[in-house]
Amino acid sequence: MKIYGLTGSIGMGKSAVAAMFRRCGVPLFDADATVHALQGPGGAILPAIEARFPGTxxxxxxxxxxxxxxxxxxxxxxxxxxxxVHPAVQAARRMFLRRHRARGFVILDIPLLFEKHGERRLDGVIVVTAPAWKQRKRVLARPGMSAAKFRRIVRLQTPDAQKRRRADHIIHTGTTFTRTRAQVRALVACLGRKAGR
Structure with missing residues (x-):
């Protein structure tokens, strides 16, 4: 089984692309969604968080x-x-990989893939990108977002140009939904052929 990482800076359309991969039948592990579940109502790590950070x-x-x-x-x-948090997410990821071990390939959706040097353990990296003006427009449309907050977030992330240079595959979302979906479908077919499926 081949394991690919999916990443992209804030506002690049990674969540939409992840949903497209899922609709194509590709098993996809969402690190952020896993953290939300672990920290949500009845979450497995709540007792440990409360013990370390009382009242939170x-x-x-x-x-x-x-x-x-x-x-x-x-x-x-x-x-x-x-x-x-990290050991719990890693345990969930191991369970995901075991559950899908018969598949030709899977995708791990990891927002801070390059920032945390997670690309070393993968068979390839898929980067989602869009023009800077479109990224800014998308992010500033979010509730509670400001230009200053957006700038702070971007400064903490690996620059988009660097992510694209280090990518094995790139999905452009600065176009229409239909064209982005066509890119995803083409990549799924390509990765399926590489995996012999």
């Missing part, structure tokens, strides 16, 4: 504002949180 969880799961305040600007606290 409740019946609805993690209180993101309170947890954010506890770790933002405090590298030691952030590392403590990551030590709780």
């Amino acid at each position: 969880t409740g019946p609805q799961g993690v209180d993101r504002a309170k947890l954010g305040a506890a770790v933002f600007g405090h590298p030691h606290e952030l590392r403590a949180l990551e030590a709780i």
Whole structure:
């Protein structure tokens, strides 16, 4: 089984592309969705988070504002949180890979793939990209987003141009939905042939 990583900077359309891969029948592991489930109501890591950061969880799961305040600007606290979250996500990913081991290939949706050097353990990387003006327009349309916040997020991410240089495959979302979907379908066929399926 081949394992490919899917990544892209904020506002590039990665979530839409991930949904397209799923509709093509490709098994896809969503790291962000896994974290949300682990931290949501009844989430497996809530007791550990509450023990380390008292008062940051409740019946609805993690209180993101309170947890954010506890770790933002405090590298030691952030590392403590990551030590709780990352092993749980890795365990979920291992379970996903076992469940789909008979498939020719799978995709791991990992937003901070390059930032965390996750590409080393993959058979290839798919980068989702769009023009900078379109990225900015998409992100600033989100509730609670500001130009300053957008700039801060972008500064923390590997630049799009660098991601594209390091990619094995690129999906462009600066075009129509139909054309983006055609790119995804073509890539699924290509990866299927490489996997002998």
